[in-house]
Amino acid sequence: MNQSATTVPIQFIHSLLDGLRLDAYMQSQYLLRAGISTDLFSQPGARVTTDQFAGLYRLLAREIDDETPGMFSRPLRGGTLKFLCLSVLESGNLIGALYRFTQFFRLLLEDLAFTLEKSDDLLRLALTPTTEAVRCNHFAQEMMLKLAHGMASWLAGRKIPLARIDFAYSRPIHVSEYVFLYPGPTYFDQPITALYFESKHLQIPIRQDKNSLSQFLARAPADWMFVSFAERIVSHRVREYLETRLGQVTSIKDVAHALHFSLRTLARRLDEEGTSFQAIKDELRRDVAIQKLIKTRLPVAIIGNQIGFDDPTTFHRAFKRWTGSSPKAYRGRTK
DSSP: OOOGEEEHHHHHHHHHHHOOOOOOOHHHHHHHHTTTTTTGGTTTEEEHHHHHHHHHHHHHHHTTHHHHHSTTTSOOTTTHHHHHHHHTTTTSSHHHHOOOOOHHHHHSSSSSEEEEEEEEEEEEEEEOSSSHHHHHHHHHHHHHHHHHHHHHHHHHHHHOOOOOOEESSSOOOTTTGGGHOSSEEEEOOOOSSEEEEEEEGGGGOOOOOOOHHHHHTTTTHHHHSSOOOTTTTTHHHHHHHHHHHTOOOOOHHHHHHTTTTHHHHHHHHHHHTOHHHHHHHHHHHHHHHHHHHHHHHHHHHHHHHTTTOOHHHHHHHHHHHHHOOOGGGGGGGGO
């Protein structure tokens, strides 16, 4: 899947800015510099691209010299992620790398603790907040979990699936986004927040070196937060298939045949992942439309036609339902 074609809810931007206590003027300036329309910031259903989110993250990290912008009681100064990666690169395998990961942050952060625990064929990486501020900051916890998982996948040179993901808090409003964040079954209201790896995936040697580190750092946090797992998750495979056929009328029956599922099995697998064929199709069309509105000057009617809407009015109505805003809102002044 083309991960740059995906979008995330505006709540991700709110969460990123919440800990910085910026006044309205500075907030708007950072948004504009990241290419995000300030008109969308107050729209609950608005979306931004993953590239825009990552760009704002890098901008804030650089400007305030904190690679976890405002998330913890002390900043992680510029270069922290680089030194973390240099440390784990010296590990013999991924289990050793994850252990070094936990020890690295034991030295740097007092707001949370990482622990590793092996049982049967699973390795659990648990995250325990030690302050009330981080206990309430689910975004900060999720960013650190994604860093651990994304770094492990980068070190392995391939996508590491997860046996399960547990969260010690209730299901969030944006739970539908989790299928793009975590490649495995997700559970909420659990005793502890943790990632579970199958041990067999962690015995492989480290496949990265210092020469490949610069590109990984340059794209942070995109390469460790937004990772596609199309071969593991059926909904990603459906989206990938539809993405090449946006201008065509494609039914769930067509997709089931192409992916070698029965119609009933495909519907069941999507339901197990918390989604449906129509939801995937609408989310894809929404994301592609947002990309084209932001990155091109194509007329709105043409964009609607390219994603399968013959009638501009129908496209406007659908887009407003998806995002809470009109297509023109995504062409507001961003510079």
